[in-house]
Amino acid sequence: MSERESNRKDSRLKPTSAVLDDLNQGDIHGAFGTIRVSDVTPRRTWRRRILTLLAIVGPGLIVMVGDNDAGGVSTYAQAGQDFGYSLLWTLLLLIPVLIVNQEMVVRLGAVTGVGYARLISERFGRSWGWFSAGGIFLLNFLTISTEFMGVSLAGEYFGLQPVIVVPIAAAVLVLITVSGNFRRWERAMFVFLFASLLVLPLLVLSHPSGDGVLKGFVTPGVEGGLTSNSALLIVAIVGTTVAPWQMFFQQSNVIDKRITPRWLDYEKADTVLGAFVVVIGAAAIMMATASAFSGTPAFGHYQDALHIARGLHVNISPAAGAIFALLLFDASIVGASAVTLATSYAFGDMFGLRHSLHRGVRDAKLFYASYTGMVAVAAAIVLIPYAPLGLITTAVQAMAGVMLPSTTVFAVLLCNDRDVLGPWVNRRWLNAVAGVIVGAMLVLSAILVISTAIPSVDVPTLLVVLGSVAAAALLAGMVWSWFTSRGAPAPPRFSREERANWRMPALALLERPAWSRGRRIAIGALAGYLVLSIVMLAVKAVQLGMR
Template identity: 60%
Template sequence: MLDNQALNLSSPVLDDAHEGDIRGAFGTIRKQDTAPRKTWGARLRTLLAIMGPGLIVMVGDNDAGGIATYAQAGQNYGTSLLWVLLLLIPVLIVNQEMVVRLGLVTGVGHARLIFERFGRFWGAFSVGDLFIVNCLTLITEFIGIDLAMSYFGVSPYISVPISALLLIAITVTGSFRRWEAFMYLFILANFLVIPLAIWSHPHAGPVIHDFFVPHVQGGLNSDALLLIISMVGTTVAPWQLFFQQSNVIDKRLTPRWMSYERADTVIGAFVVILGAAALIIATAFAFQGTNLAGAFTDAGAVAKGLAEKVGPLSGAFFAIVLLNASLIGAASVTLSTSYAFGDVFGVKHSLHRNWRDALGFYVSYTILILISGGIVLIPHAPLGLITTAVQALAGVLLPSATVFLLLLCNDKDVLGPWVNKMWLNVVSSIIVGVLVMLSFILAVTTLFPDVNVQLLTVVLAGILVIGLLVAGLLYYRQRGKNPTYPESEQDRMTWRMPPLSTLPKPVWSKTRKLGMILLRGYLLVAVIMLIVKAVQLSLGH
C-alpha cells in the first residue's frame, strides 16, 4: 500500500515521498518557500537546485549506442551529417517539455497516466514494451562497458560485475541528492569529448557549413538514410519520456518551478547535441584521408583507430567517454523501468526512500542490472542480434509513446490550463508524425534490409503530409468549447491535476477511436514482422 494517508486529499501525488523539500545536488528549496526570485543571483541559485532531470535525461541519451552512432557518422561521412543534430534540438525540447508539464502538473508517472487514460490494453502494451526494450538497451550498455574496458586490457568478467555493483550502489543510497550528485559526475565526464574534438585538429569552415547546409558526403543513399534515422532514433528514445516525468516528480517539483525545469531541459538539449557534434567532429577529422575513413565497425575499433591516427591519449579518452556514456545510460534506462514498475504495481518508488522502505523499487532495479550484465558474460551470447532487436523494438514503441504523449498533453482533465496551445499542437504533431515515419522506416529496414529505403521514405512522406492535413481538418471541425480555468499566472502555478480516481473517464471521439485502431494494427504487423525476423536470424538466415 502507498502512504496516501499522509497526503492532502486534493493532491494527485501517489507517494508521500514525492512531497516535501526539493533537495538537489546543488541546493535545497523548502516546501514553504514561496518568495519571488527578484535578482539574477537568486534565480541562478534556484536553477542550480532544480536542475538535474532535464540534463540527466539528455546526457543519458548519449549512451553506448549513441556514441557508436555518432562515431560511425563521423568516420563514414565526415561532418556532413552535423545538420541532423541541429534539427534534433527543437525535437528534443518540444518532446521533453511536454513530459515536464505532465510531471509537474499531475504528480503522476507516465506509465500510470497511460493506464488510467487509455485503458489496460494500451497501458500493458506500453509498459511491457518499455520493459523489454529497456532490458535489451541495458545489455547494449554493458556491451559498451565491455568494449571500453577491453581497450585497457580489462576482462569483461571483471569490468561488467564491478560496473553492475557500482550502478546498484549509487542508486540504493536512499538519498535523491546523493544519486543526483553521482549523475553530475557522469555529466562532467561527458565533456571529455571536447578535447577529443580539439586533438583531431578540426577546421572551422567545414564544421560551420555542415551544421547549416543539409547534404550527405558521397550523396544520399540507403546506408546514409538509415544512419540519419539511427541518429534520430538514438537521440529521441521512448525511455526518456518515462524517465523525466517520474524524475521531476521524484525531485518534488511543482508547476511553480515550471520555467526553471524548462530551462533545465533546454540546457540539456544543447549539452547532448554539443557532445554528439564533438564526437562526429573528432572521428571525421581524425580519420579523414586515412585507410580507416568509411570503415566503421564498432566503438571499440574507433578507440584503437584514434590511438593509431591521433595518439594513445585520444584513444584512451574515447574509451573513457564510451564507458561513462554506458554507465549513465544504464543508470537512466534502468531507473525509468523501475519508476514504471512502481507506477504499474503500486509499490513505493522514490530515490528519497531507503531500500528497506522501497524494497520492490530497488529490487526491480537490481534484478534488471544483474540479468542484463549477466547476459553479456554468457559465452557466444547473440549480442549482435540483441543490438539489432533494440533498434527494431524502439521503432515499434516510439509511435505509440509519442502519440500518447501528444494526446495526454491535450487532455483537459489532466492538464487543465496547462494543455498544449494550438501552435504547439501543430509543431508537435509534425514532429510526432516525422518520428513515427522514421521509426517505421527503421523497423522495416531492420527486418527487411533489401527494401528500397528511398522509395519507402517518399511514399511514407506523402502519406504523412496527407494524414496531417486530414487530422488538422478533423480537429478543426470537432474542437469544442474550452472549459474555464484559472487565468492569472499565480493561479496557474498552483493548479494541480485532481486525484486520478476523481477524473471523469475520457470521451473518445470517432477520430481518436479510428486512430487507435490504426495504431493497434500497425503495432500488430510490426510485432509479427519482428518475430519472423528473430526466428530467421536464430536459424542463421
C-alpha cells in the same frame, strides 16, 4: 506495512491529491541547493533565480546526458565513421524534438504528480497502460544490456577483462542508487555528468575539417545516397537522441524531486540546457570519428565502439583513443543508471508500489529489487561470448526510434486533457510540432520496413512519396482540428498564482475520457504498425548480421 502506495488513513474517503507517495511531497533537496516547500517568494533578482535554478537543475541534464549513453556514443561514432560529416544536420533537427517531447512530460510530472505509465493506464485503460509499459520494459532491458556492452568494450581497450569490469560497474550502479537519499544519488550522477566533458578535448585533438562540418550541418543529405542501411542509422540516431525511456524517466524524476508547477520554468530551463548539451556532445563524437576515419580503409566499415577507440588511437593519437574509451565507460554508467531507474519507476507505477529514491531499501524493497535485478541480468547477458555487440547496439537504438511515435502520441493526448493538466494543457502550435515529429518518425520507420521487405525499392523516391502522404495527412488533421474547435467555449483563464498552485485532482475523482471510434482506430493502427516495424527491424538486423 505493505509497499502498496496507500498512505491514506481512511480508505473510505476519496483522496484529493493525485500524488501517490507522501515522500514525493516536501522540500526540494537538489544536488546544489534546497527549496523549502513553504517558499513561495517570487524570484526578483538574478542571484535568487540562479540559486533556484541550481537547486532545480538535475532531471533535465541527467536525462539528456544519459541519452548520450553507450548506444548513443556508438551510434554517433558509427555515423562519423561510415558517413563522415554528412549526418550532422540530423542533430540540429533533433533539438526541437528533444525540447518538445521532454517539456510535455515535465509538465505532466510537475502538475499531476503521477508517473507516465500510471497516467496512461488510468486515463486510457489498463490494456494501453500495459502496452506502453510492456514495450518500454523490453526496450529498456535491451538498452541496459547495451550499456554494459559499452562498459565491456571500454574495459577491453584498457586491457581489462569483461568478467572484472562489468561486475564492478554493476556494483557501482547499485550502490549509488540504493542509498535512500535523492540528493546523494543526484550528486553522484553529476560526477559522471562532469566527466562527459571529456568530449571537448577529444574534439580538439581530432582537428575536424571546418568546411566538412559546415556542410554537414547546413546541407541535408547522406554520403553515398539514402539507402535502407543509412535509413536504419538515421532511425537509430533519432532513437538514441530522443529515446522513449527519457519521457518515462524525466516525468518520474521530476515527481521524485518534488518539483511543482511553481518551479516549472526552472525545470524547463534545465531541460533546454540538457538538450543543447546532448547535441553538442553528439556532434563532437560524430566530428571526431569523421575526421579520424575519412580517407582510411576503415571508412564505411563500422564494427563496434572498441574498434572506434583503436582507430582513434592509430589515426589521431593514443590520448584520443583513451579519451573515447573513458567517454564510453562514463556514458555507459550514466545511461545504465537512468534507463534502469526509468524502468523501475514504470514498474512501481504499474504495480502501485513505492518507488522513490527518498525511501530506503527497507521501505521500497520491490522498487530496489527490480533495479538491482535488471542490472544483474543485463550485466550477465553481456558476458556471453561472441555476441555481435555493434549490430545489437544499432538495432536497439533503431527500435527506440520506431517506438518513439507511440510514446509521443500518448504524451500529446495526455497534454490535451484538461482534467489532467487544467491550465497547463498544450497550445495549438505545440500540438502541430508534435504532429510533425510523429509524422517524420513514422515516415522513417516506414522506409525501414518497406526497404527491408522490398530490398529493390528506390529509397529516395519512397521518401518523397511517404513524406508527401505524411504532410497531406498532417495538414488535413490541422484543418479538421481547427474546424471542430470553432464555436467551442473559451477555456477558463487562470492568474499566474492560480497556475502555480494548480495540481491534478486525485485520479479516483476523474472520469476516464471517452474515445471516438476514429481515435480508437488510429491508435490501434499505430500499435499494429509499431509491432510490424519492430518485427521488420529484427529481420533487418538478422540480414546485416549474416553478411
